[in-house]
Amino acid sequence: MQRWSRAARTPLGIVGFGLLAVTLFLAVFAPLIWHRQAGDYDTDNLLAGASGEHWFGTDNLGRDIFYRVLVATRLSITLAVSATLIAVVVGVVLGAAPTLLGRWIGRPLIGLVNILVAFPGLLLVLFFAIVFGVGAKGAVLAVGLAGAPTFARLGHTLMAAVAGRDFVAAARASGVRPGRILVRHLLPNIAEPLIVNATIGAGGVLLSFAGLSFLGLGVQSPDYDWGRMMQDGLGGIYVHPLAALAPGAAVIIAGLAFNLSGEAVARALGVQVDVAWRAVVTPTRHRARAAAPPPADDVDPDLVLDVANLRVAFPHGGDVIRPVRGVTFQVRRGEAVGIVGESGSGKSLTALAVADLLEFPAQVDADRLAVLGTDLHDGTDHRHLLGTSVAMVFQDPMTSFNPAHRVGAQLAEAARAHQGATRKQAWRRAVDRLSAVHIHDPHRRARQYPFEFSGGMRQRAMIGMGLMGAPKLIVADEPTTALDVTVQRQVLDMLREVRTTDDVALILISHDVSVVAEVCDRVMVMYAGRVVEDLPAADLAVAARHPYTRALVAAVPDMHSDLDAPLATIFGQPVDPAHVPDGCAYAARCPLADRRCRTQEPTLTSGVACWHPGESLPVPHARDAREVDA
Numbered sequence: 001m002q003r004w005s006r007a008a009r010t011p012l013g014i015v016g017f018g019l020l021a022v023t024l025f026l027a028v029f030a031p032l033i034w035h036r037q038a039g040d041y042d043t044d045n046l047l048a049g050a051s052g053e054h055w056f057g058t059d060n061l062g063r064d065i066f067y068r069v070l071v072a073t074r075l076s077i078t079l080a081v082s083a084t085l086i087a088v089v090v091g092v093v094l095g096a097a098p099t100l101l102g103r104w105i106g107r108p109l110i111g112l113v114n115i116l117v118a119f120p121g122l123l124l125v126l127f128f129a130i131v132f133g134v135g136a137k138g139a140v141l142a143v144g145l146a147g148a149p150t151f152a153r154l155g156h157t158l159m160a161a162v163a164g165r166d167f168v169a170a171a172r173a174s175g176v177r178p179g180r181i182l183v184r185h186l187l188p189n190i191a192e193p194l195i196v197n198a199t200i201g202a203g204g205v206l207l208s209f210a211g212l213s214f215l216g217l218g219v220q221s222p223d224y225d226w227g228r229m230m231q232d233g234l235g236g237i238y239v240h241p242l243a244a245l246a247p248g249a250a251v252i253i254a255g256l257a258f259n260l261s262g263e264a265v266a267r268a269l270g271v272q273v274d275v276a277w278r279a280v281v282t283p284t285r286h287r288a289r290a291a292a293p294p295p296a297d298d299v300d301p302d303l304v305l306d307v308a309n310l311r312v313a314f315p316h317g318g319d320v321i322r323p324v325r326g327v328t329f330q331v332r333r334g335e336a337v338g339i340v341g342e343s344g345s346g347k348s349l350t351a352l353a354v355a356d357l358l359e360f361p362a363q364v365d366a367d368r369l370a371v372l373g374t375d376l377h378d379g380t381d382h383r384h385l386l387g388t389s390v391a392m393v394f395q396d397p398m399t400s401f402n403p404a405h406r407v408g409a410q411l412a413e414a415a416r417a418h419q420g421a422t423r424k425q426a427w428r429r430a431v432d433r434l435s436a437v438h439i440h441d442p443h444r445r446a447r448q449y450p451f452e453f454s455g456g457m458r459q460r461a462m463i464g465m466g467l468m469g470a471p472k473l474i475v476a477d478e479p480t481t482a483l484d485v486t487v488q489r490q491v492l493d494m495l496r497e498v499r500t501t502d503d504v505a506l507i508l509i510s511h512d513v514s515v516v517a518e519v520c521d522r523v524m525v526m527y528a529g530r531v532v533e534d535l536p537a538a539d540l541a542v543a544a545r546h547p548y549t550r551a552l553v554a555a556v557p558d559m560h561s562d563l564d565a566p567l568a569t570i571f572g573q574p575v576d577p578a579h580v581p582d583g584c585a586y587a588a589r590c591p592l593a594d595r596r597c598r599t600q601e602p603t604l605t606s607g608v609a610c611w612h613p614g615e616s617l618p619v620p621h622a623r624d625a626r627e628v629d630a
Ligand SMILES: Nc1ncnc2c1ncn2[C@@H]1O[C@H](COP(=O)(O)OP(=O)(O)OP(=O)(O)O)[C@@H](O)[C@H]1O
Pocket: 314, 321, 323, 341, 342, 343, 344, 345, 346, 347, 348, 349, 350, 511, 577
């Protein structure tokens, strides 16, 4: 609202909002004040020109054109606003189809919308006008429906941008229903651009209406809007031009009023949206989940996660890329497993697949992908299981929260979705969880918005959101990368505390080998979409056997590193998932690689996938100064 009032104080805004205020004033009051003058017949002055008595002259029945133009404001504006509302509502529902109805119905609908958008608007209006019949109601429906594809397209684009943000993924992962996601998370974040566009659109709609009435398809006598008046005045345009020009001018002025106001706000928002966008778009992700159904009898109750031969693929041009190529691992109750590897090795995709958060076009396959004994690929809906047993914490705590809602309300939403808690109970639990993650003054903080939290607090609040239920597994994807060192420590301590207090399993993805070594019991090293080594964290520094693991460890400076020597880096570049070579994917960078390594891919055997595990490396093998993420 503040931005709208700021927009109204710009020169463009003053003119636009000034005209709009006059237009709306006339729409409301003109029929009340001048109804009689507009309806009076002055039979002595038929088709009279402008005079002191009749400023714009009279029509063929002697009625005063000036007053009729003023009075027609109400019907003209009402019709335009109604049609705009229809266009926006129908458009937004169509645009949200992929969110509400799933992609199989949603996508064809959006395809249809795209075709309709390419269709000339006027033809659509005429088509609908004929379908719905002559008259004001038919015209409103015709203009409204003809405008819907444009708003559907706009709404879809805006929603797609917001739907990709982490707080929506977090809500989805928490099991919040699509309709509620639309109303609570998508619409509030697209409302401003939508309203601005609708305001600007109303100007165009006004013109469409005038056109329809002018063609005789709109308002019918004895009612009259500006279009109808233009049609009535057209016959005498050469004798008495004002009869047609005056309502025409009214259409232009009212259209300008809507256009300029919308334009002024759009300009003001253009700056603001940009800033706000950047504030929320830095990569953070989080999704919360919380009390799973009891495991079946034949399932090891300590097995929280059981993954066998997990594959993730994406369509790529006419081909397919496979960034995750058969990952197998298990996580037991209370265990902390770290996943390390350079950028692009498939760590995040593995985590997202485990949490069932990868969406089309990603294709996830696995011989087994089970959480607490339930196979996620058994064709049923596991939203509740995931929503209650897996908590996810992502890199940047900013975008994980919806900027439009209070932190407490966002935490409470998970409890309401899954535990059927009342609003009050959910809020109390939210405050309790904020306090559990050591946020001071949780009552006050719960009422604040995410931007009022510091980065570390937001990340702790995110962990708190994950704890709204009773998660059995926390998946933390680079949870401390966006934080400074002291705050990193707090968050890691927090994860450790949560894990030990509640015996929760943890998967910690990090580019920082030392963090993983410190927090985790076990470490999985990923390279080119595969686990190349799976070893106890304590062995990482001293007993790693894969040359890649050893290179990763060597690339981390420690207290004994020679400060004058250049920092060790790993020779060569990580593998592009679109071009995975034959044999061992690491062979091209490995100092131990031989012919066999280049032709046969080693499998993970006794915790390592290498043809030369533990063989001594030429020193130093990591000389190339190219940048490496891990
Ligand atoms: N939506 C996608 N479409 C196509 N390819 C993708 C997509 N998402 C990821 N990839 C591919 O998968 C590879 C692995 O991605 P992933 O996010 O799992 O890497 P990562 O190991 O977590 O790296 P980082 O540490 O940079 O996050 C990426 O390099 C990219 O090539």
